Amino acid sequence: MRWLNHFLLALFTAFLGIVLSPVLAKPPVVYSVIQNLTEQGEWEKQASKENREQTNAESPIFHFRLPQLPQTPPSPTLYSLLPLKSGRSQTESVVEQGKILYDMGQFTKAVKVLQQAAAAFRASRDGLREAMTLSNLCLAYQQLGLWAEAEKAIAQSLKLLQSRENTGTSGEHSQIIAQALDVQGQLQLTQGQTQAALTTWQKAADIYQQIGDRARLTRNRINSAQALQALGLYLQANKILNDVQQTLTSLPDSLLVATGLRSLGNVRRVIGDLTVSRLVLGKSLAVAKRVQSPKAIAEAQLSLGNTALAQQDTEAASQYYQQAATVSVSSITRIQAHLNLLSLLLEKKEDKDALALSSQIQSEISNLPASRTSVYIRIKFAQTLAQLKKKTTSDTFSSLDIAQQLSNAIKQAENLQDQRAESYAIGTLGELYEKTGQFSDAQHLTEKALFMAQSINASDIAYQWQWQLGRILKKKGDIKGAIASYNVAYKTLQTLRSDLVATNPDVQFSFRENVEPVYRELVELLLRSAEDSASFRDASLPEAEVLNVATATLGDAALTLSPQQNINQDNLKQARDVIESLQLAELDNFFRSACLNPTQELDPVVDKKDQRAAVIYPIILPDRLDVILKLPNQDLRHYKTVIAQNNVENIIAELRKNLLDVTATFRVQQQSQQIYDWLIRPASAELAKSGIKTLVFVLDGELRNIPMAVLYDKQQKKYLVEEYAIALTPGLQLLDPKPLRQIQLNALTAGVSVQRPVEGREFPELQNVPQELKEIKSEVSKSEELLNQQFTETNLQNKLQTVPFSVVHLATHGEFSSDAEKTFILTWDKLIKVKEFDNLLRVSDKNRSNGIELLVLSACQTAEGDKRAALGLAGIAIRAGVRSTLATLWSIDDRSTIDVMSEFYRQLNARVNKAEALQRAQLAVFAKEKAPYFWAPYVLVGNWL
Secondary structure, three states, X not given: OHHHHHHHHHHHHHHHXXXXXXXXXXXXXXXXXXXXXXXXXXXXXXXXXXXXXHHOOOOOHHHOOOOOOOOOOOOOOOOOOOOOOOOOOHHHHHHHHHHHHHHOOOHHHHHHHHHHHHHHHHHOOOHHHHHHHHHHHHHHHHHOOOHHHHHHHHHHHHHHHHOHXXXXXXXXXXXXXXXXXXXXXXXHHHOOOHHHHHHHHHHHHHHHHHHOOHHHHHHHHHHHHHHHHHOOOHHHHHHHHHHHHHHHHHOOOOHHHHHHHHHHHHHHHHOOOHHHHHHHHHHHHHHHHHOXXXXXXXXXXXXXXXXXXXXXXXXXXXXXXHHHHHHOOOHHHXXXXXXXXXXHHHHOOOHHHHHHHHHHHHHHHHOOOOOHHHHHHHHHHHHXXXXXXXXXXXXXXXXXXXXXXXXXXXXXXXXXXXXXXXXHHHHHHHHHHHHOOOHHHHHHHHHHXXXXXXXXXXXXXXXXXXXXXXXXXXXXXXXXXXXHHHHHHHHHHHHOHHHHHOOOOOOOOOHHHHOHHHHHHHHHHHHHHHHHOOOOOOOOOOHHHHHHHHHOEEOOEEEEEOOOOOOOHHHHHHHHHHHHHHHHHHHHHHHOOOOOOOOOOOOHHHHHHOOOEEEEEEEEEOOEEEEEEEOOXXXXXXXXXXXXXXXXXXXXXXXXXXXXXXXXXXXXXXXXXXXXHHHOHHHHHHHHHOOOOEEEEOOOHHHHHOOHHHOEEOOOOEEHHHOOXXXXXXXXXXXXXXXXXXXXXXXXXXXXXXXXXXXOEEEOOOOOHHHHHHHHHHHOOEEEEEEHHHOOHHHHHHHXXXXXXXXXXXXXXXXXXXXXXXXXXXXXXXXXXXXXXHHHHXXXXXXXXXXXXXXXXXXXXEOOOOOOOHHHHHHHHHHOOOOEEEEEOOOOOOHHHHHHHHHHHHHHHOOOOHHHHHHHHHHHHHOOOOOHHHHOOEEEEEOOO
């Protein structure tokens, strides 16, 4: 409560401007403060002795973690006035001048011109054209962040259109109303009123349909799809986008078609359909060139660059950015292209070119007129300068340059009364102060930014300042306060699931940099705090066991076991819950949609469903490997190994490499015994005492890329699979463990055995597939088979919709990747991507009581060189909608695959649970062939019963 009171008081005083860092009250003062620091020496060296001691070996200012900024999309195009029968009037020419200024990013000048035009139409009592001009004025106001003025303009426009004096011809009047509604919907979406925007756009769509305006209806439907995604209605949004794509390609060339295709391509990129995005954006560029619109050409090239970058095609991205900067008539589009190009140059370590371009950008930005977009550009430029200073030895840009950009951004946002942009700018400056060790100033800035974000309900930026505040409090030694602030950030993220992964191009998050660390840093604080409340001894362990654990040394790793009698169970449970939520967030990010609904409480899974199972949560942190253990009807246990993350990952990578070598069994045992000592040995006595038969792992990071079956106990000279049945799960909250139904197995088997060229890739022969399917048929009497030419997506789906199969076994090439676009299963003539799995495997008849119990994917593998590839395996397991998935981490076309699979089904027929059936099948092969290469790659994901 003391911390909370302090926090609220700080927010209140910050709001009143009583106790502020000099930056907040009057931006010009920042210049003098920072100038003084710069004259005295380097700004980043000015932290007090006390702060330097607290930060210890903290990275200097330019190693700071960047807060996530919006990627500002090109501004919506203004509407053209309907032409007068007598020709263009002088006022119409003024409106066109306003459009040109708007397209060039001169929003303030465009507003003045459009205001003059609206007044002229009002004087001449031309209500229709005044209404249209007011709609355009609303769009220009939005670019300046003038929300009250934008609302007033669109309200006046709609009021004019509702008056009887301004009916005009029926079609003309209806079109103008629909366009005004489109603008109103855009304003509502920008302000976070998603449902209202959807309703407004539906009204406009009805009008466009009535008057047969297909082109504007198409643009309207793209907007509606964005709103549906924001509401989490992904299937509806996707259906609209598919329809829109067909419509756009059938329309004649026009600027509207080019704009519609670009919008569609941008939306496709945001939801992760990168291949389609690039294709559609390429069509947008082609249309823009044919209609000879430099603005549309540049914006299409900028969007293409962003999609190419998302595809990690940096060369193409660089070319598109250069082309956009060359062609653009808009200074904003040109600077955005240059900023993105600068980031690429830094990534490629082309320092000389990066310095030259940054000087050019600085000059361009200084002439940029005030707008909300220019505020974001200044912030992004400041962040990029920080990266430039970090990565080069040049002193071209000083600390003052960076802070001055942010101060200008703050001043502009303040003048525009754009609290969202101001919050970004202030919070980013707070980040700079944090990294200089000036924690009091950093805290004031962060609290101010947070208050502003919360006052406008901007949760997507509020969580970043809550996180930042937690880091600052941690560095100040206020651990309780830090945990409280991290908790708020974590809870905010939980409410933002759909926004984080799909919808609004203004809020595109880098999961690895801006979301995942919040979870991990909170877990680290919780675990350290749980330890602080406890002494070392564990009364449940024999004295000798405690001594062994306490003194064990693994290379540079020191292993300790936290006591169970005194450990803070609340913190431990919360740490476990946060790790479960991180698993869910990773899958959301993988699919680019919040499509997973946690339904289960965690403890009852083993307390009630399977009291012979233990759940193990390994957690890889920067300087340690923590493990949380859940035993049936007992408190959570916790133990750790003090070891650097890169050492953990190097050992895992070496083990993975050696697992693929049939001659490397001894090296596999050496490396896997280290991982056994981290994950299993500290709990081995308790596992035996509790009668545990099955170990269920919720794996973290690169641990997913190796099979737990190979962990080696050097004392007993046994692999883990010799002692326990093993299963994996992306999280217990997604799992409802139920025993395999006591029914006769009914399997659909399918496979591709011959060499196949599909979608530009050559897949080699799998000569043992026919025999594998034959062996399964001998064990499962009720089965049907689709081999080679018969194994098509259509045939597979038809079979599944006709017969309620309990098992689907696919013996074919497949690949698991951290990229959903590269996670697939091979059929005869196409690659089925992971996102298509729910449509393919989920039984269409929802009234059937028994869905697919088990999906088997033999001959699949994790993508080479992808450290997070096994995320794709979890993704397939979830997307398939089946209870359990049995897959291989690497492909082996060998007799051993046939032996494993036939024994697995033999054991299932004997009513053994799935995890134990797999264990027995692996041991049957192990008895013949000791090399882990042959028996280890099989993993069971999901329900193990």
